[in-house]
Amino acid sequence: MRYAILAPGLLALLSLTACGAEEPATPSASASASASGDAAEETFNPCDGLDIAPVEKALGAQLRVEKGTSAAPRCALLPVDSGGTAYELNYLPFNGTLAEAWKTMDVQSGDVSGPKVEGADDARLVKQQGVNSYAVTGFVQNGSLIQSFNSVDLEPYDGDAIDRAAVALLEQLSANAP
Secondary structure: OOOOOOHHHHHHHHOOOOOOOOOOOOHHHHHHHHHHOOOOOOOOOOOOOOOOHHHHHHHOOOEEEEEEOOOOEEEEEEEOOOOOOEEEEEEEEOOOOHHHHHHOOOOOOOEEEOOOOOOOOEEEEEEEEOOOEEEEEEEEEEOOEEEEEEEEEEOOOOHHHHHHHHHHHHHHHHHHOO
8 A cells, every 4th residue: 555654644634525525615706606696616626727737847747637527526647658657636625724634644654844835825745655656645725725636656766756746736736726
């Protein structure tokens, strides 16, 4: 299990939502929805409007965006060439801080860092090098929205490129946050 150590914490933090969950509420969005009486708002998807070019540049590989369907939304960045780094993205509206959410996670191993991400309230990266794989989990908070991703690549992989791409993805998620 590549994410055996992170899984309990991730599940605790993200179990209540997925890309198809309700859109993070903003005062203007809820006010306009109430005024119009439109109960069928579009759902938030971290892939909507996401600029993956900086991630591809940092990774040195092309990615394709997989958004699923309206019935089964998803946000994944998948390698164009077989065998590359894959990313699964998610989010959680959270009325607390990332630091508070972090305390509920059981992160027992891995290299944890707190990169500075422009526009974000907080961010965390957890890097884990396995026997035959390299995994990075990232979190970025903007207001009451915490977005996250899991990425993994199997040997042969370029850990430095994956690390650069992880920071670039956090930056893009923050810039694209509603």
